[in-house]
Amino acid sequence: MKKTQLLALFLLISVCISACGQSQKTIRHVSEEVTTTETETVIEQKEDNRILIVYFSRYGNTDYPEDVDATTSASIIEDSGTFGTTEYVARIIQDKTGGDLHLIETVTPYTADFEELRDVNHNEMAENFLPELKESDLDISEYDTVFIGFPIWATDVPQPVLSFLNQYDLSGKTVIPFCTHDGYGAGSSYASVQEASHADSVRDGIAIEAKDVPGAADLIQEWLSRIQVITENPDETSAEGVKNEILPIQIVVGDEIMEGVLYDSPLADEFREKLPISVSMVGYGGREYYGGIDFTPENAEGGQLHFENGDITYCSTNNSMAIFYAQTDRPNLTMEVIPIGKVISDLAVFDTFSGNEEITFRVAE
Numbered sequence: 412m413k414k415t416q417l418l419a420l421f422l423l424i425s426v427c428i429s430a431c432g433q434s435q436k437t438i439r440h441v442s443e444e445v446t447t448t449e450t451e452t453v454i455e456q457k458e459d460n461r462i463l464i465v466y467f468s469r470y471g472n473t474d475y476p477e478d479v480d481a482t483t484s485a486s487i488i489e490d491s492g493t494f495g496t497t498e499y500v501a502r503i504i505q506d507k508t509g510g511d512l513h514l515i516e517t518v519t520p521y522t523a524d525f526e527e528l529r530d531v532n533h534n535e536m537a538e539n540f541l542p543e544l545k546e547s548d549l550d551i552s553e554y555d556t557v558f559i560g561f562p563i564w565a566t567d568v569p570q571p572v573l574s575f576l577n578q579y580d581l582s583g584k585t586v587i588p589f590c591t592h593d594g595y596g597a598g599s600s601y602a603s604v605q606e607a608s609h610a611d612s613v614r615d616g617i618a619i620e621a622k623d624v625p626g627a628a629d630l631i632q633e634w635l636s637r638i639q640v641i642t643e644n645p646d647e648t649s650a651e652g653v654k655n656e657i658l659p660i661q662i663v664v665g666d667e668i669m670e671g672v673l674y675d676s677p678l679a680d681e682f683r684e685k686l687p688i689s690v691s692m693v694g695y696g697g698r699e700y701y702g703g704i705d706f707t708p709e710n711a712e713g714g715q716l717h718f719e720n721g722d723i724t725y726c727s728t729n730n731s732m733a734i735f736y737a738q739t740d741r742p743n744l745t746m747e748v749i750p751i752g753k754v755i756s757d758l759a760v761f762d763t764f765s766g767n768e769e770i771t772f773r774v775a776e
């Protein structure tokens with residue numbers, strides 16, 4: 412029943428979303444709102460980078476009937492305990508970073524009924540209502556980096572997240588959003604976090620579809636490594652003892668040579684083995700170049716429907732690589748892409764390319 416209602420909601424959302432049809436190899440995109448995040452700032456690898464993982468989840472904020480379980484609620488994961496979907500992601504981040512966890516809890520719990528909850532949320536959003544949060548002894552001044560996690564509600568953050576951002580002073584801190592959703596991506600939530608947090612720096616977030624959350628540990632690890640929260644120093648290891656090494660590469664377009672990296676993941680490793688790789692790429696939408704590749708990677712698991720500027724990605728749907736270089740008013744993709752690396756040079760040069768370019772990826776000289 413709840414799934415049907417969710418579907419109806421998303422169908423309603425989707426008719427408001429503009430999609431654009433293209434040729435067979437084209438990656439198609441739907442637009443919601445622009446997300447703006449900083450991609451260049453690097454969190455220092457300092458020992459006193461104290462990390463807090465704040466999250467809001469329906470579970471923990473809802474009066475569920477006693478017999479509720481994972482089969483009757485899309486919002487609960489059972490795995491050596493019962494967890495909200497976003498809570499599950501928060502705990503993986505905690506496991507990998509060693510940070511402290513904090514649940515955002517409202518004084519008044521939310522209803523377990525999806526339709527009622529949807530209406531409550533719409534009203535709260537329309538009135539810009541900030542629900543009162545339970546008192547807590549959280550001392551935000553103890554932390555340098557604050558992850559903010561939430562489920563997407565109506566393509567944005569739930570209002571209690573805004574209550575939290577309104578209540579706690581995050582100025583001078585690094586804020587990193589993450590979210591779970593049922594297929595429509597992060598929407599405008601990252602922009603909302605950026606606006607409400609007044610943080611010094613808001614880093615690239617991760618959006619994970621609820622169905623993928625139980626198997627998302629590797630994806631989360633790769634993201635934490637990419638945004639440099641967990642070490643890339645081969646001598647140091649993350650909480651799970653996994654080493655994270657990146658490979659410096661160059662991206663060559665005519666006379667232009669850009670610097671970049673390939674990540675350390677099973678998928679990226681398959682690309683490493685093929686270097687140098689030359690791909691005929693076409694520009695699309697003022698934001699990306701993409702093109703088909705002549706081998707089929709075996710480790711194409713996971714994927715996401717958003718991108719960060721500079722992302723080098725693989726898309727298994729059309730066996731293509733892409734380089735994303737600019738956010739536009741179409742931040743969300745309709746085909747999942749998997750980041751395998753990043754261009755770290757100035758991306759403005761992409762605006763000077765012709766629209767059809769032979770792009771070569773090679774190990775940095």
Ligand SMILES: Cc1cc2nc3c(=O)[nH]c(=O)nc-3n(C[C@H](O)[C@H](O)[C@H](O)COP(=O)(O)O)c2cc1C
Nearest residue numbers: 468469486496497562563565566591592593594595
């Ligand atoms: C009121 C409400 C609105 C939602 N709106 C969206 C939406 O706009 N897009 C989407 O992909 N998922 C939406 N969802 C689904 C949740 O984001 C998703 O199930 C999430 O993983 C739940 O996380 P939680 O268990 O931590 O609460 C919505 C769920 C609720 C309850």
